[in-house]
Amino acid sequence: MQDNSFQDCVKCTLCTAYCPMAAVNPFYIGPKQAGPDGERYRLKDKAFYDYALKYCLNCKRCESACPSGVRIGDIIAKAKLDSGQFHPGLREMILANTDMMGSLAVPFSPIINPVLKWDLSKKMMDGILGIDHRRTFPAYAGQTFVRWYKKHAGKAQEAFSKQVYYFHGCYANYNYPKLGQDLIKLMNACGYGVRLLEKEKCCGVALISNGMGGQAKRQARVNLASIRKAGTTVLTTSTTCTMTLRDEYPHVLGLDNADVRDNITLALRFLCEKVESGEIKLAFKSDYRKKVAYHTSCHAEKQGSWIYSLPLLRLIPGVQLTVLESSCCGISGTFGFKKENYEYSQGIGEKLFNNIRLANPDYVATECETCKWQIEMSTGFEVINPICLLADALDVEATRKLNQL
């Protein structure tokens, strides 16, 4: 599939002006040159500008800025996969194979979590793998979300007349099952049963950015087949998984998902629309009081999904909400873990970190898990997915009553 949108580029360079990486890295030629400019040359030779492609964060802020509708980020992502110059090493395999690493780590999480915190192991990962020793790894869960679901929740879901599916993603499954549990708590209180897809693989975003296009495609096909089989709404809780499933599959991997794209939706959008139309009602605890600063992750900005998060957070009477200026936190998934990128990563995030410190909230709310790791590590403020915040503040009994359960 040839994407010809690069021909719409009028060379205004606004993408480069708004690129968080170009702002901190003078060696990055910027999205205009790496993307649409380079694409012309790459028609002749795929090797053009390939040294620059590794700096792209895939944050899509270039696309959000482009006045001419050029899919700059997609062009770069595709060029990276097609160039043949990116040979993933051991580090890339480890960082990008979230399913494999998660499945291996969860059973041993009581050992692995403390070991990942040791200075010695951090130094070793730095020296041997090139994973920066200053990085904090997210902890692995004691049991996966899927296992918990099968044991404790699966059966109960059948009782609901209305059903939705849930694409949990790697983070909810291996690192933070509470996110999935909270979604089920919310949906159940509103009268919806939550089912899991027949088969779910990692969405593949990290595989795409680490040059493993073949594996990303295989996993994408599994996911699309399951989503087709579900035949109804599939909720998500991560902005990045959502963007990958909806937009990267067709734009970068060349897999047509037009028949199911609109079925895939952030749970926050689903809830917000149902609340606005009066179809479901939410009641919150009267004693829940939190100062919350909302961070618009890059992929929330690109998809505009924050317009559903803010009204929901504003529904909670005890939440005092500040909206932070939308800017990149700098981690960009696996990018910030790599030793050579650490300084860039922290430099990009500095503006956001300062704004968070100024807001001084109880929680930073965002739907992106890697933003969470980055912000928690860099500022010490606790970061929470709006789904968890809603679930924590929810008065379950009152909500059930309002929804006539």
Next chain:
Amino acid sequence: MKYDDIIIGGGLSGLLCAISLAEKGRKCLIISQGQSTLNFSSGSFEFINTEEGEDFEHAIAALPSRHPYQKIGVDRLPRLRTSVAGLLDRAGIRTVGENERNHLRITPFGALKQTWLSLAEMTHFQKDELLGRVLVVDIRGFLDFNASFIASSLGQMGIQADTCEVYVHETERLRDNASEFRSANIARVFNGYTIDRLACAINEKATDVDFILLPAVFGLDKEEPARRMLEKLNKPAAFIPTMSPSVPGIRLQRLLKQRFISLGGMFLSADTVCGGEIVDGRLVSVRALNHGDTRFEAENFIFACGSFFSNGLKATQDKIYEPILGLDVDYEGGHGEWFAPDVYAEQPYMSFGVRTDKRLNVSLDGKTLENAYAVGQLLSGASPIKSGCTGGVSAVSAVYAADIILNQQ
């Protein structure tokens, strides 16, 4: 999703309209398809070209009745101009300029141009205020600002102008990537300490001059670096816009957006409105590409989508159309008549735009949509480059549409 007002387009007109509405407590959503042409701004807003010493009123009286100023009503314009200045001021944008007449600014080509409002840091003076002996400062390696070009243009006007080239080691480092040695990248380098060092370098060379002119590459996020630069220089100084992207323009965009958001406004930055639903002569909702079947409902819709560059208008070989709803468009003749052969002549296509009535209501197949308005460069009837009314039309039409909406409440 329900809002009071939905504004399609997040440039100067969209933002000013939205801010006017949000200041009165209305719940507004802006849907913008990427960044706007405000990012290429000269740092000044024109209103209308006038004869020397003439005020706006006379020049406007001579405009054809199809011009947006005439539709809005000549009597209303002074008050609307005051409103615009107030909106900018409350967004933290300091401007200079009189309400009734033009001042002059210097263009990137060294020409003098009439203009209505300028950012306080940009060049602004009256015809009789000669600059004296001028030093035009260039930054070494920067290709989007041509100091000798400017100096020679000023020289032709009898102003004695010299040039000099300065640098700090941070700008030298940027030259490694010569093709991206652009205004926005340079602006990122100049914060407190770097500004002071650059000012020192300029002061050394500006011993024998009365006025210093610099490229506008200071203050991407806020005005402070630009102000600091001027304060650190030993002589009076001002900025001239560079080739795009425009640093003052990017800042304008950011400050207006921030103002809108601080008033509770919602700004969708990267979406395309792709259709709407019309019931009984009213537009009730629109859809956007990223949001599937979500209906964005509002009492009023403001089309502030810009002209051809911003995709507010589209042209094929045989027609010109408005891509969202196919609103009625004013244009004449066939493809061959849309362009004048002389590129510097008044170009017919520039005055093409969406048809509106005097209340700026748009129409579809001849039927007025009573709750949908067009503002800014999307409007037909102006010939913005020829008559020098780009910024003025964008700004006053936006505030006028907001007034109409507010007066209905």
